[in-house]
Amino acid sequence: MPGAVRTVGVSGLWKVFGRKPAEALAMAREGVARQQIQDETGCLVGVRDVTFEVNQGETFVVMGLSGSGKSTLVRCMSRLVEPTEGRVEICGADLTAADAAELRELRRHKIAMVFQHFALFPHRRVVDNVAYGLEVQGVERNERQERARELLSTVGLDGWSDHYPQQLSGGMQQRVGLARALAVDPEVLFFDEPFSALDPLIRRDMQDEFLSLQERLQRTLIFITHDFDEALKLADRIAIMRDGAFVQVGTAAEILTEPANDYVRAFTQDAPIAKVLLACALMRPLAEGAPEGSWERISTLAPLEKALPLLLASPNPLVVCDAEGEPVGLLHGEDVAEVVAGNSR
Amino acid sequence: MTAIDVPGGPTARLGGRLRLRDSGTGRLFGALVVVFVGGYLASWLLPGFGVFPESWDVGFAEPIDRARRWLINNQTTHGLYTVFLNPISDAIDAAIRWIESALAWLPWYVYPVFTGVGLWWARSRMAGLLGFLGVWVIGVLELWEEGLSTLALMGVSVIISLAIGIPLGIAAWRSDRFAKLLRPTLDAMQTMPGFVYLIPFVLLFGIGRVPSVISVFIFAVPPVVRLTEVGLRNVAPSMVEASEMFGATDRQTLRLVRLPQARPAILAGVNQTIMLAMSMVVIAAFIGAGGLGQVVLRSLSSLHVGRATEAGVAIVIMAIILDRFSQGIATADPGRDARWIRPLFGGTVAAAIVGGLLNHSAFPEALNWQFAGYIDDAVGWMQIHLYDIADSGIGTGPFSDFVTLNLVSPLRELFSSAIPWPVMIGIGVVLGLAARGIRLGLGIGAALTLIGLLGTWENAMDTLAQVVVAVVVTLIIGIPLGILAAQRDRFQTALNPFLDFLQTIPSFVLLVPVIMLFHVGRIPGIIASILYALPAAVHYTDLGLRRVPHEIGEAADSFGSTRLQRLRKVDLPLAAPELMVAINQTIMLVLSMVVIAGLVGGGGLGFEAVKGLRRSDSVGSGFEAGIAIVLLAGILDRLTRAVADRLRPPPAIA
Numbered sequence: 001m002p003g004a005v006r007t008v009g010v011s012g013l014w015k016v017f018g019r020k021p022a023e024a025l026a027m028a029r030e031g032v033a034r035q036q037i038q039d040e041t042g043c044l045v046g047v048r049d050v051t052f053e054v055n056q057g058e059t060f061v062v063m064g065l066s067g068s069g070k071s072t073l074v075r076c077m078s079r080l081v082e083p084t085e086g087r088v089e090i091c092g093a094d095l096t097a098a099d100a101a102e103l104r105e106l107r108r109h110k111i112a113m114v115f116q117h118f119a120l121f122p123h124r125r126v127v128d129n130v131a132y133g134l135e136v137q138g139v140e141r142n143e144r145q146e147r148a149r150e151l152l153s154t155v156g157l158d159g160w161s162d163h164y165p166q167q168l169s170g171g172m173q174q175r176v177g178l179a180r181a182l183a184v185d186p187e188v189l190f191f192d193e194p195f196s197a198l199d200p201l202i203r204r205d206m207q208d209e210f211l212s213l214q215e216r217l218q219r220t221l222i223f224i225t226h227d228f229d230e231a232l233k234l235a236d237r238i239a240i241m242r243d244g245a246f247v248q249v250g251t252a253a254e255i256l257t258e259p260a261n262d263y264v265r266a267f268t269q270d271a272p273i274a275k276v277l278l279a280c281a282l283m284r285p286l287a288e289g290a291p292e293g294s295w296e297r298i299s300t301l302a303p304l305e306k307a308l309p310l311l312l313a314s315p316n317p318l319v320v321c322d323a324e325g326e327p328v329g330l331l332h333g334e335d336v337a338e339v340v341a342g343n344s345r
Numbered sequence: 346m347t348a349i350d351v352p353g354g355p356t357a358r359l360g361g362r363l364r365l366r367d368s369g370t371g372r373l374f375g376a377l378v379v380v381f382v383g384g385y386l387a388s389w390l391l392p393g394f395g396v397f398p399e400s401w402d403v404g405f406a407e408p409i410d411r412a413r414r415w416l417i418n419n420q421t422t423h424g425l426y427t428v429f430l431n432p433i434s435d436a437i438d439a440a441i442r443w444i445e446s447a448l449a450w451l452p453w454y455v456y457p458v459f460t461g462v463g464l465w466w467a468r469s470r471m472a473g474l475l476g477f478l479g480v481w482v483i484g485v486l487e488l489w490e491e492g493l494s495t496l497a498l499m500g501v502s503v504i505i506s507l508a509i510g511i512p513l514g515i516a517a518w519r520s521d522r523f524a525k526l527l528r529p530t531l532d533a534m535q536t537m538p539g540f541v542y543l544i545p546f547v548l549l550f551g552i553g554r555v556p557s558v559i560s561v562f563i564f565a566v567p568p569v570v571r572l573t574e575v576g577l578r579n580v581a582p583s584m585v586e587a588s589e590m591f592g593a594t595d596r597q598t599l600r601l602v603r604l605p606q607a608r609p610a611i612l613a614g615v616n617q618t619i620m621l622a623m624s625m626v627v628i629a630a631f632i633g634a635g636g637l638g639q640v641v642l643r644s645l646s647s648l649h650v651g652r653a654t655e656a657g658v659a660i661v662i663m664a665i666i667l668d669r670f671s672q673g674i675a676t677a678d679p680g681r682d683a684r685w686i687r688p689l690f691g692g693t694v695a696a697a698i699v700g701g702l703l704n705h706s707a708f709p710e711a712l713n714w715q716f717a718g719y720i721d722d723a724v725g726w727m728q729i730h731l732y733d734i735a736d737s738g739i740g741t742g743p744f745s746d747f748v749t750l751n752l753v754s755p756l757r758e759l760f761s762s763a764i765p766w767p768v769m770i771g772i773g774v775v776l777g778l779a780a781r782g783i784r785l786g787l788g789i790g791a792a793l794t795l796i797g798l799l800g801t802w803e804n805a806m807d808t809l810a811q812v813v814v815a816v817v818v819t820l821i822i823g824i825p826l827g828i829l830a831a832q833r834d835r836f837q838t839a840l841n842p843f844l845d846f847l848q849t850i851p852s853f854v855l856l857v858p859v860i861m862l863f864h865v866g867r868i869p870g871i872i873a874s875i876l877y878a879l880p881a882a883v884h885y886t887d888l889g890l891r892r893v894p895h896e897i898g899e900a901a902d903s904f905g906s907t908r909l910q911r912l913r914k915v916d917l918p919l920a921a922p923e924l925m926v927a928i929n930q931t932i933m934l935v936l937s938m939v940v941i942a943g944l945v946g947g948g949g950l951g952f953e954a955v956k957g958l959r960r961s962d963s964v965g966s967g968f969e970a971g972i973a974i975v976l977l978a979g980i981l982d983r984l985t986r987a988v989a990d991r992l993r994p995p996p997a998i999a
Contacts (some may be wrong), residue, residue: 080586108592119587123605133591135601184591 514573827886870942
């Protein structure tokens, strides 16, 4: 992205759990398998040499199955877990080198987290939960309450502020968790599987709301999930994680069309590819031959599922147009068929 | 012998019953046979092997008495007193006096109103009403001043316990090392029957309210320390993570998240501490704590059962009010609506100040009414008609005699002289070996030998015999009740209030109704012990059975087990560790009660200890008896706990 500002930078991040981290680290660098390291040193490699950057306003999703190290990664990035080696930079500040006081300052103002099981404080009213971050900063009572109520209305929880969190439904509780994280006006938000504890229908609502909120707020988001479909839906870029390491990093289209290996391909098999893949991902750039005037037109951002009926109805390719309506490429039926067929194989 | 120490092999690790039978029992029997045969042979061949030889008495009593004389003579001059003990003593004394005068200044009617409003707020309208009436009863029975005195002593003791206990709990949570140091200390404090604490403090401070407060503190502080630590340790890590993620300092996280999260546990600890304090404040009447306990003590010693009953009723009322109030606060829902309470409390406070200024402090004499006379009449009637009904040989008296002659006395004879003392020690060693290992075996052997060397062998065996009888009876009643309670919810619901009530009665007060029925002697002590320990026996049995996973029970049913088969083959073996806890608790509670029953002719170590507290020339022998009680308690506790540990199923493979 041209002109993008880097807000999060992670380089060479390692986390080894156990008593002999140095030994295990040395073995891991030589490429010894995770299981063998565990057998020989008793140490578990949680995060394995992870490097990536995230730009301002970007949603970066880390997707992996349980035990893949994604949760450890996000905890290392906020130093809830001390990384063994590597560097984490947030808004230009080196988080890994920060002392306790600096770390506290960073946590108070720059980063915030939304937790998997909400982690709301059951002994505090909803409004006091949301105001917690501000209270810790020393913001005066009236001011923090006012701000908390404001945020509660942003997430659609007007009138619930004096309840206790356990009196709310799961979806509402996670809205409180979201409001609590947003209350401190952070640059970077970590989402640790925030919707996995919710029912499917509520999860979908929350995902939609997440997207519309992000459109307004434009924060830098690091989102952890084990749900590939969720990753496809929310991400600007996706990192697939396995055994502590990144297997592939790319946009949804890149991962769907060019999976790095069989492990990634296994996820793409059941992906709702026609819903996720956009026309611009499969189009052939416009050559000198101008498209016929009678050919059907479609936006670059239309998903394949919109293109399919049009393609089936006519023998011609579709003209893909950008936001200004200028033709930029052609979408051929055989390309779509190939991807969809590969997907369902 | 050491082979017994080794935990059973891998095949024998499934389930408690199996393992004991496979690895332990055969060798255990062998060892016991060897001990018996060897011991009896020795006692035939060598003289003095029946009763523990008196000439071996190390004479601890003499130096203690000498120490006491020295302490009394130097109370005003020596640095130990002038620099250390007297300031503590003066501060506690001043605190009691201050609280007492403040309580006495308040108008009497504030107490029922305050209690009523408080219980209403903490629990329910009904509880408030009963509390309101209960306080009246104390006044009506002409026990108002004694009640206030007990309340003042409670106040000081509980405040000290909490002020020291909660910070100790926090420290134990913060530092694993400190926790490791603290835990055995608390264990030891809780193992000792409360009664025994009184002796050393009398030695140091003489009799009075200061040693009372200190022994109440030591007796009552463990639960709040433990539960503060447990509560803090059990705070969900995700809560702490969330707090830290917002950049909270450790102190902020402790204040804003950990302590509020641990609040229910801490308050449960406060409740237990208050109840232990209540029971100890009553017992401390032995060393001049005064108050309601003293009325019970004085009346029991002179066999004025009526007055003792009145004071007992007052104590139970006070205990129930304190229990329900502190429990109510611990379990209250933070979201409930309690705005109405403020004007009521405000009104009560205003009335308190106005009434205090108008000098309305004394409970009006016109309201006094006592039922002691009726009780005394009833006891008189019972002693004629119930004690031995129409001279027929049927009644509580002959019953007592029968049990004493056929059960308690023979058992005492058996322990103290029929079985040679080396055999008794040998049995102890073997049991310790079988239950845990060489260290426990030798420890028990050493403890038993020390009991003998202190010259307390006979009394200790007397106490042991009483404990055995009481424990067996308690378990015979308690375990079936626990099984029934676990199987039938309705039975449990019906039984619980009764057990709750029994548990709320301070141990000492339980003696009163028993004496009404059985007069004095060993039997009332044993019966009171049974009543005292029964709730724990039922509760832990019930708990153990209810913890058996529902699915496992269903699995047993699916094979067509009968109810009894399922109980015998599945439920009871799985509940075995809790059953052992039930036995352990029963033994400890019985022991503490049997010791107190020394006051009403229970004999044994308790009698010596009581004598030591009441007669200054017997402090030495009382002290010896106290040590013997502690040793006995330690032996029984470690032994039963070791067996409980053995019965626990092996941990899951990680």
